[in-house]
Amino acid sequence: MTRSRITKTLIALSATAAFVGGCGSDDGDDTAGTADKAAIQKGGTLTGYYSEAPDSLDPALASLVNAQTAIFAAYTPLLTYKRASGPEGATLEPGLAEALPTISSDGLTYELTLRDGLQFSDGSPVEASDFEYTVKRLINLQSFGVGYYLGIDGAQKYADDGKEAGDISGIEADDATRKITIKLAEPDAQFSYKLALVYAGIVPSGTPFKDQTKKPPPGVGPFTIEDVKAGESFSFVKSKTFKALPSVPEANADRIDISVVENQRRQAQDVLANKVDFINDPPPADQLRQLREEAKGRYKEFTTNSTYYFVLNVEEKPFDNPEVRKALATAVDEGALARLFSGLLEPDCNFLPPGMTGYKKLTCPFGEPTAKPDIAKAKQMITDAGVAGQEVTVWSDDGDPSPQVANYLADTLNQIGLKAEPKSIDGQTFYESVTDQSTKAQVTVFNWFQDYPHPASFFANVDGNNITKTFNVDIGNVNDDALNALIEEGDKQLDVKAAAPTYEQADKAVVDNAFLVPYGHRKLTVITSDRIAFDNAVFSPVYSLDFASLGLKAAE
16 A cells, blocks of 8 residues: 555544544443433434534545544445444444455455445445445545555556546456455455445445535435535435445434534533534533533433544654653643543543453553652653753644643643643644654644554554654654564454454553553543433444434334
């Protein structure tokens, strides 16, 4: 694959994901949607709020998490995820394919068969060849998701040739038998997960090679996306042609109208007053207590597969010194940082999040998150390292609460003997800036949300093979031979569960060496009106709220 394109894709996803969050329940229960289901009324029109407009409602171009959540409800790829809350929702299942792929012993060939009788939302039949067209469209649109598919044999050549009507040699599709054969240029143990990304939601051959947000193309899914008013609103309308698949049920509601309301205080008040049926983003911090108290039974927090951490550039002074990195890790107060998120952060020292295969709770080497940090010890470590008084710039974006976190980190660095200043820059340019080697960012306030539920999505950030001059996903320039070997060993295994012990070792190595300093995992909130059957709602660990699961309570 082309490393630079892959890296740019990963950075874009991480950057956009930072504007939403994950939720962990206030009682520690993340099983919403899996408990006994209440009776639900089919049909009806629901309403919801988004805090910002999706960047695109075209499956090829939707990169913001709120956009991908919408696409998940309307476009189904060959593979998908189980419609379930909690870790179960990260299970790969067949989508438009009849079964999970048959993979050759060398890991290069994937064989799938399209389900019989599938129809797009406009009534036209779904053909096996539509998959190749969907990939071509990603390439021609220069989608953020294109890097995931350039590993298909011939995909890079197709991109380089620039001929829309050209052929991707590694995709063979037989419309008569519905067989799809995909050949990779080199083995990629995560390729099945990439086939389940919403970027690969199948669209009809002939769909224009331009953004179709104003009138999203036909798809196969519980809903169609209609009535789009740029930056203001759009609607989900129950598909007339979709028949439930084993892994994708039909929508409960007939229609869901989404409005963009930037004022999150108004959002919270409106859902509390039952003026809107749900909000999809966390409310202001000072309203959380009110929601927790007044919306019992229709409010939930859940921890996402995400990690918030400090990136320490091991190629820049003073963090080229392992003892300095360990001093910072010793001084970090995870509890204080969680308070900056008003409790919507689960303190932890692990790099991998709890919902990810390969997570094993570490005995934190520099102090447990529940304990007060040893500032005096950290200060002595800085003195012993001979770096007291060295200047440090703490980089962050300007989105709440990143500047507050940067201020906290600068204060902490100053307490232990360094001379630190925070530097917050516009979120639109932040990721491009700190991933450019010429910036020489010493320490960065950063976060990472999964691209797909596989540990490789996280360890790409500390893999020395990923270091590049620009769009450098390994922005700390971590290049440790032992860690690289563990990552390579885990990444090449097709069975992620078999790779779990290897990823556990890699997680421990990252933390023990303070290659970066994790401090927690983000929580998100979901709140609905009284008329919604809340226990039926599915909160996917991959795509957040599953809109198709929302429905009205049945009349008693």
